[in-house]
Amino acid sequence: MYEHILKPLKIRKKIVRNRLVAAPEVPFALSDDHPRMTEAFMEHFIRKAEGGFGMVMMSGLCFAPSRKSGDGASFDIWEYENTKRLAEFIDRMHSKGSLVLFEDIPGLMFEYNDYSVMGEKGFGMGPFPEDFIKDKIPVTKEILEEIAEKYAVVAKRLLKLGADGMILMTGPAGIDFLSPISNKRSDEFGGSLENRTRFLRMVLSKIRETVKDDMIIYLRTSVSLDEDDFGIDDEIEMCRSLEGLIDIAEVSLRNPHQTKPWEINELIGMPNDHMPELRTHQVVKQIKAAEIPMHISTIGALQDPEIIEDILAKDEADIVAMARGAIADPDLPKKLYENRAKDIIPCIRCYRCVDTPLRDRCTVNPTMGRAHYLEKPVLLSEEKRLKVAIIGGGPAGIEAAIIASKRGHKVTLYEKEEHLGGRLMYADVMPFKHSTKKFKQYLLDHLYEADTDIRLNTNVTRDLLLKEKFDKVIIAIGADCKDLNVKGSEKAIQAADIYEKGLEVIGDVVIIGGGTTGCETAVYLGELGHKVTILTRGEKLCRNTHVEYMRSILYPLQQLSNVEVVYFAQIKEIRDDEVIYEKEGQELSVKADTAILSVGFRERCDEALDLWLDGIETQIIGDCREAKDLLAAIGSGYDAAMNL
Amino acid sequence: MNIDALELLIKAHVTGEESFFEKGIEVLAQEEEEKGNPENARRIREALKYRAYMHRPEDYGVKNNEN
Numbered sequence: 001m002y003e004h005i006l007k008p009l010k011i012r013k014k015i016v017r018n019r020l021v022a023a024p025e026v027p028f029a030l031s032d033d034h035p036r037m038t039e040a041f042m043e044h045f046i047r048k049a050e051g052g053f054g055m056v057m058m059s060g061l062c063f064a065p066s067r068k069s070g071d072g073a074s075f076d077i078w079e080y081e082n083t084k085r086l087a088e089f090i091d092r093m094h095s096k097g098s099l100v101l102f103e104d105i106p107g108l109m110f111e112y113n114d115y116s117v118m119g120e121k122g123f124g125m126g127p128f129p130e131d132f133i134k135d136k137i138p139v140t141k142e143i144l145e146e147i148a149e150k151y152a153v154v155a156k157r158l159l160k161l162g163a164d165g166m167i168l169m170t171g172p173a174g175i176d177f178l179s180p181i182s183n184k185r186s187d188e189f190g191g192s193l194e195n196r197t198r199f200l201r202m203v204l205s206k207i208r209e210t211v212k213d214d215m216i217i218y219l220r221t222s223v224s225l226d227e228d229d230f231g232i233d234d235e236i237e238m239c240r241s242l243e244g245l246i247d248i249a250e251v252s253l254r255n256p257h258q259t260k261p262w263e264i265n266e267l268i269g270m271p272n273d274h275m276p277e278l279r280t281h282q283v284v285k286q287i288k289a290a291e292i293p294m295h296i297s298t299i300g301a302l303q304d305p306e307i308i309e310d311i312l313a314k315d316e317a318d319i320v321a322m323a324r325g326a327i328a329d330p331d332l333p334k335k336l337y338e339n340r341a342k343d344i345i346p347c348i349r350c351y352r353c354v355d356t357p358l359r360d361r362c363t364v365n366p367t368m369g370r371a372h373y374l375e376k377p378v379l380l381s382e383e384k385r386l387k388v389a390i391i392g393g394g395p396a397g398i399e400a401a402i403i404a405s406k407r408g409h410k411v412t413l414y415e416k417e418e419h420l421g422g423r424l425m426y427a428d429v430m431p432f433k434h435s436t437k438k439f440k441q442y443l444l445d446h447l448y449e450a451d452t453d454i455r456l457n458t459n460v461t462r463d464l465l466l467k468e469k470f471d472k473v474i475i476a477i478g479a480d481c482k483d484l485n486v487k488g489s490e491k492a493i494q495a496a497d498i499y500e501k502g503l504e505v506i507g508d509v510v511i512i513g514g515g516t517t518g519c520e521t522a523v524y525l526g527e528l529g530h531k532v533t534i535l536t537r538g539e540k541l542c543r544n545t546h547v548e549y550m551r552s553i554l555y556p557l558q559q560l561s562n563v564e565v566v567y568f569a570q571i572k573e574i575r576d577d578e579v580i581y582e583k584e585g586q587e588l589s590v591k592a593d594t595a596i597l598s599v600g601f602r603e604r605c606d607e608a609l610d611l612w613l614d615g616i617e618t619q620i621i622g623d624c625r626e627a628k629d630l631l632a633a634i635g636s637g638y639d640a641a642m643n644l
Numbered sequence: 645m646n647i648d649a650l651e652l653l654i655k656a657h658v659t660g661e662e663s664f665f666e667k668g669i670e671v672l673a674q675e676e677e678e679k680g681n682p683e684n685a686r687r688i689r690e691a692l693k694y695r696a697y698m699h700r701p702e703d704y705g706v707k708n709n710e711n
Contacts, residue, residue, distance in 0.1 A: 276660025429645055431653035431668075506684070527653075528672070529691030562694040 004312035023323035026060035049098035052333030101165035165216030222254035285316035351548035366638035392476035394422020396622025399637030405450035479601035479623035488574035507593025518598035601627035
């Protein structure tokens with residue numbers, strides 16, 4: 001049992017049913033052009049309430065009265081239609097038992113975008129370029145008092161609509177007077193910590209005066225590990241000065257080196273597998289140990305219930321917040337109540353949920369952003385259950401088999417290799433893919449639990465399918481690695497074969513191809529001491545992935561001194577111990593005891609069509625239809641099983 | 645990869661403790677020595693000197709192709 005996680009908490013007049021918080025996020029793609037709170041947007045958050053989170057937080061409200069709806073995908077809470085929908089949203093959240101809190105992003109401060117709040121430098125999110133602030137108007141004490149009053153007006157509005165709480169964010173995108181790096185004011189709002197926290201106290205005092213005990217005030221702060229910046233001791237002292245004003249303090253880490261105010265460094269606040277676990281929590285527990293006079297919430301890639309229970313049991317935090325973890329599995333708390341922790345879908349920290357402004361999706365949870373139109377996989381009545389063949393034991397095939405079995409179909413899963421996993425095999429080998437390894441294990445565990453007939457080492461033919469008399473067929477036979485049409489290409493090995501076939505890599509390595517697979521392979525081999533050279537024909541690495549994930553790979557890549565990258569390299573020949581390439585008209589060579597090809601994948605469409613049987617409904621899914629990523633594979637597996 | 649070494653290397657990533665990385669690398673290096681590949685063992689042990697980023701993920705700002 002997870003007694004500490006599932007223990008309620010009373011905060012002022014509110015009872016939070018457990019200690020799990022779905023941290024704020026803005027699913028941009030789920031709002032419409034106005035923007036208005038669409039059914040898709042509401043459903044995204046309601047799923048988390050339904051799933052049992054004690055508090056669900058939403059970002060993206062436009063608090064500023066004079067600001068136009070739509071800036072930064074925000075909903076204008078002063079517009080009639082939005083107000084109506086917001087009230088409905090809050091009611092629907094309450095009907096599921098969750099408290100609902102709203103975050104001030106984009107901040108009310110943004111109403112004052114023409115002003116330089118920080119004086120010489122910066123508005124609110126770290127140092128600004130000089131040309132950005134040169135025409136700004138200094139913000140006077142009177143204006144700051146006006147802003148504080150407006151926060152109180154917003155609080156009153158939210159209270160009237162039925163909100164349970166308001167979230168204020170300092171640091172990037174919020175009220176950031178705290179950092180001495182960005183706050184260069186020389187008046188009573190700059191300089192000492194007391195001065196730098198003065199505006200925050202002004203705002204919080206006005207809000208608290210308005211909402212009294214009827215709303216929770218949740219403050220999000222990010223501290224820096226840079227000794228010149230707002231740090232742990234500052235946070236502790238600030239929290240002490242906010243006694244009675246805020247109810248919960250959430251602390252995360254900030255990157256002191258960001259150079260652009262709008263470039264929030266997601267990676268420090270949202271750790272990936274290259275960062276040690278609990279890095280943020282190590283900071284939070286120090287603040288909790290200082291006995292600050294409010295509840296403290298910890299955050300930072302926390303999803304494992306054992307770890308969360310341990311944190312709460314040791315009194316290292318009062319509340320645990322998660323954003324990506326709640327997206328990966330909105331039913332996480334419910335699964336704990338039902339003693340089904342093993343069913344929690346692990347987040348793989350791939351950043352897809354935060355990095356696709358046009359399509360909010362989750363790699364491991366194919367229902368994310370689609371909950372408003374997808375049906376849930378429920379057990380079908382006996383007469384609707386079919387005999388189904390699924391060909392291919394990669395991620396698409398496995399997901400299809402799990403969901404189809406869950407719906408009651410009689411599934412036979414065929415795999416030509418002696419193991420399941422397909423392209424996911426790399427997760428078993430790369431030490432920095434431990435979250436993906438967990439997800440792979442999650443898939444396999446659920447496949448084995450499902451009543452699925454698994455046949456390994458089986459080459460499926462049309463005759464076999466005909467003989468077995470299947471009602472429906474799903475083909476998920478994956479993609480092949482592309483070859484390179486140059487002299488000596490047969491001397492190279494495919495990157496995928498290192499993971500899938502255990503091919504040996506020796507000595508100095510040349511990786512041909514600077515995509516995600518090539519770069520991850522470079523990190524993997526570089527960490528094992530190989531001297532690695534990536535030869536890429538383009539000007540950038542990892543172009544086939546999205547920016548946050550790209551950063552998560554490039555950081556370790558750039559830190560490994562034994563890994564080099566050659567851009568604009570045209571491969572000419574692969575020899576036994578070197579690779580010849582051309583760059584800027586010059587023919588050059590690089591030593592290669594092992595040459596590795598990583599130049600993409602080719603769909604196995606023709607092979608899939610060879611298995612097509614007239615008269616039997618067949619779906620072709622995953623990489624064999626279109627070689628894409630894990631998100632596409634899992635999504636197509638889910639959809640195919642639901643279409644049966 | 646040797647399963648013990650892999651577990652140690654994963655632990656190094658999960659905890660951020662370099663000692664796990666050192667132990668994992670040593671398991672791999674010894675395995676190579678046992679196979680009669682001293683050159684591979686030497687190369688693997690050299691991995692320790694190339695990798696110092698575990699301790700400073702706060703420097704996580706990276707730029708693509710700006711070096």
